[in-house]
Amino acid sequence: MRVLFLNPPLPDGDIYMKELGRCGRRSVGGETWPQTGLSYLAAVVLAEGHEAAIVDGMAEGLTQAQTEARIGAWKPDWVIAGTTTPTFRQDAAYLKGLKARHGYTIGFTGTHVTALPKESLTEAEADFVLVAEAELTIRRLLSRPRSEWSEVPGACVNVAGEAVLGPPTELVKNLDDLPYPARHLTPYQLYKMPFSRGEPFATVIPSRGCPYPCTFCRAGTVWGTGIRTRSVDNLLGELLQMREKLGINFFAFMTDTFTLRRSWVKQVMQGMRPHGFRWVCNSRVDTIDYDLAREMKASGCELISFGVESGNQRILESSKKGITLDQIREGIAATKRAGILTFAYFIIGLPGETEETIEDTIRFARELDPDYCNFHVATPFPGTELYEQAKKNGWLVHEDWERYEEMGSAVMRTSLLSPEAAMQAQGRATRSVYLRPKRILKELGRLRSWGDLRLRAGAALRLLGVTQPKSTTLVD
Secondary structure, eight states, X not given: OXXXXXXXXXXXXXXXXXXXXXXXXXXXXSOOOOOHHHHHHHHHHHHTTOEEEEEEHHHHTOOHHHHHHHHHHHOOSEEEEXXXXXXXXXXXXXXXXXXXXXXXXXXXXXXXXXXXXXXXXXXXXXXXXXXXXXXXXXHHHHHSOGGGGGGSTTEEEEXXXXXEEOOOOOOXXXXXXXXXXXGGGSOGGGOOOGGGTTSOOEEEOOEEOXXXXXXXXXXXXXXXXXXXXXXXXXXXXXXXXXXXXXXXXEEEEOOTTTTSSHHHHHHHHHHHGGGTOEEEEEEOGGGOOHHHHHHHHHTTEEEEEEEEEOXXXXXXXXXXXXXXXXHHHHXXXXXXXXXXXXXXXXXXXXXXXXXXXXXXXXXXXXXXXXXXXXXXXXXXXXXXXXXXXXXXXXXXXXXXXXXXXTTTOOOBOOSSOOHHHHHHHHHHHHHHHHSSHHHHHHHHHTOOSHHHHHXXXXXXXXXXXXXXXXXXXXXX
8 A cells, every 4th residue: 555645735835833632723933833642643653564755845845746756656545634724725626626637535634623523523534533643543454354444443434425523533652663763754854943943843742631631732632631741762862863964953842731740741851961962842931940941951951832822810710720910920920931933822812802902911921021922812723612612602703724724714702702703813912922122132133143133033023914925814
């Protein structure tokens, strides 16, 4: 069997973050995201004795016609696309066309199809959809005849035009049992972000699962609510392999709360310290302190991203974030004291948001003074409690998935806040934080090269709305 994994390009050339467990968003800082989830699936296919290829048309800047030619030259039996909510409809149309013209068996993986498996399969006229964590599912599909696919856990399959959803898949108990992602099949030299200083970077998944019930997030839907961590030796082996074989020394740990298990984090830090890696990660403010941050800094950590979400305690409580404003202050301060850059993410427009609570958030962001921050617009992605809440209360402006994008549009209208007000507040908050003289001088002082200047200037212009992505729209 020849299985090709695809990150389809969009007609307008926009770049999106697509990773299982993430909601998916347009590239803001000019970053081009690695396809680690597809690389894991490709590694499983290879381990089962089949052939695998990855075409990242988005990262390579291919047109849809060029991508189709690349696929055709490899002559796959299956084409499996990674997709996310704002790209799904265009991804589905593209794969539907490939199937009609070439007869490929087509499938999808990602958070959107996990949340809406039957609807997604029907719209795309796909042969199958991989639901949630997909490594065990794809292994089983490869080993069974199509007549038995409807019995495979974690698969939604096309049976004579009807979408049939199989039983839920069990999760991989021991993550060390998975092969390392087949990154050599990707254009790994092209994956870059502003913080990597022009070097290629890789995303690494050191653990899976999130126990927190945040209403706006669907990580638990994909990875489950229990935390599964890899062994230190297994994780370190992957990092060393990437350095030795691919020349990659900068990593982004893609896990929702890297610092949740303190003893495990300390073991990872001890293992990494002698090797001089550079890395960034996500964390929660209530799972970090100065001592832990200092150990992370000594092991190469350069930046930690925190989901702050709001500067209003009532909004934090209603979104089930489970943190306090004082915990946010303490976590950010401890990280900065350790010499690690901080990136704070805020969400404007969560249920209960008003113009007054938005001003609370803007004031709080200025008080925290993180090194970087993003203000997202609350987006009710399918698979989240927020989506169900919005449907129940009639808040959804529409269900045009292309506009379910945190940085480019607003799709909820509550009795307290309109979509227009949310979008205007996003721009106002961003300008309020970034267009301060001390902020600009601080960023200029961080520049290391002309290449660094180009990357950061482009990111700043996009973030401030001077050069908006092509498909950005304001929803009425």
